[in-house]
Amino acid sequence: MPVAIEPITGRYAHIDIMGETYRIYFEEAGEGTPLICLHTAGAHSSQFRHLMCDEAITSRYRVIAFDLPWHGKSNPPVGWQDMEYKLTADFYAAATIAFADALELDRPVVMGCSMGGRLVVRLAREHGQRFRAAIGLEGSNRPSPWWDNSWLDNDVFARGDFCAALVSGLASPHSPAEFRHETLWHYHQSGSDVFKGDMHFFRTDSQFEADGAAVDPSACKVFLMTGEYDYSCTPADTERTAKTIPGAEAIIMREMGHFPMSEHPERFREYILPVLDQIAGMGD
C-alpha cells in the first residue's frame, strides 16, 4: 500500500517587515484565488491542514498559511534573546501585507482565526482594496476578557500545559477528541512566551471598534463566523461586530468552538464552503 502523503508543501521566504528581515515558514496547497490563513495566538499554520487537503477548496483556491514571526517554524528576529516578544496590531497587519506582497498575491482572500479573526477587521478597513474578502473566524472588534490579565505575568504562564489547559474549554464538546487534542497540542508545544506575547495584541492592542464603519463593502466583503461554544469571542460579540461593518455577514456555527478549522474540520467545511462559493461568485 502506498504511503499517504498530503498535498501540502512547506517553504521558507525571507521577508522584510517593518525594517527587519524575517525567515518565514509557509505552507500551501491548491490553485486559484489566493486564500491567506492566519493562525490563532500561541499556535501555528498547521491549524489549517484540513483545508489544504480538501479538494473542494484546493481545486479553486490556493490555500496559504504562514507562521507569524516567533511562531512554529518561522524565526524570531536576530537578537531575540535580548527582547520580550509583544505582538502589536501594527506589526501583525504589516506582516500580513508584507507576506501577500512578497508572494505577489493578487487580491487574496484573508481568513484569520481568533486574534487573526480580529485582525481582519482592521485589514478590511485599512487595506480593503488589497483583499477581495475578509473572513474572521471567532473574530470580534475588541478584546472581551474572560480571564484575568494579571496571569500574563505569573510564572504559571511559562508552561505549555497551562496554555493548553487555559484554552481547552474553548473547543466544543461536539468536536472529535482527536482533533480537539491536536489543537491543544499546538499550545503545548508553541512556547508560552509566544502565547503571552500574542496576548498583548489580543487583550490590549486590538481595539478596532472604530474601524468597522470605514470598511468599504464594495471593495472587501467581511464574513464573521463564530462557534456557539466560543466564550472568548461569543456569538453576541460577533453579531455586535457585524452590525458595525457595512455589508458584513455574521454566521454562527452550531456545536462549534473557538478553533473551527482544526477542532472539527468536517463540520467547518459545511459552513466555509458556501462562503467560499459566494466569494468565488463575486468575480474579480
Place this chain on the structure above:
Amino acid sequence: MLAGLVEKARRNANLQRLGRNCTAEFVIGIDDARHHVVIRDGLVAEVLEGPFKMRPYSFSITAPAASWAEFCKPKPAPGFNDVFAMTSYGHALLEGDSAVFLAHLRFFKDILALLREDA
C-alpha cells in the same frame, strides 16, 4: 454528583501523573452545600461534606445545582462545558486562592470532567 469521584480518580493513572505535585483542598459548592475535595500527591483522597466552621481550603467553585447538572452532561450546552465558560457567563464563581487552581489547571479540569455522567 460527587458520588464515585474518589474511585474514578483512583483508577485514573494519568490523572495521578498530572497531579503528582499537587496536594491541596478545594471546595465544590452546589447551591448552599459545600463539598471539600482533598487532594494528596495527585490522588483524590476523600470528599468531605461541609459546611465546616473553620476548615481551610485553597479555592472554591460554586454554582447552582442546575448549572452543575448541565456541566455534568456528556455534551453540555454552550456556556456550561468548562469552568471558564461558566465563570465567563456568570453560571459559576471561582473564588479564593486561584493560584493553586491555575498552577494545576489541567489536573483540576480533568477532575471536574470526572463529574460528567459518561466519565
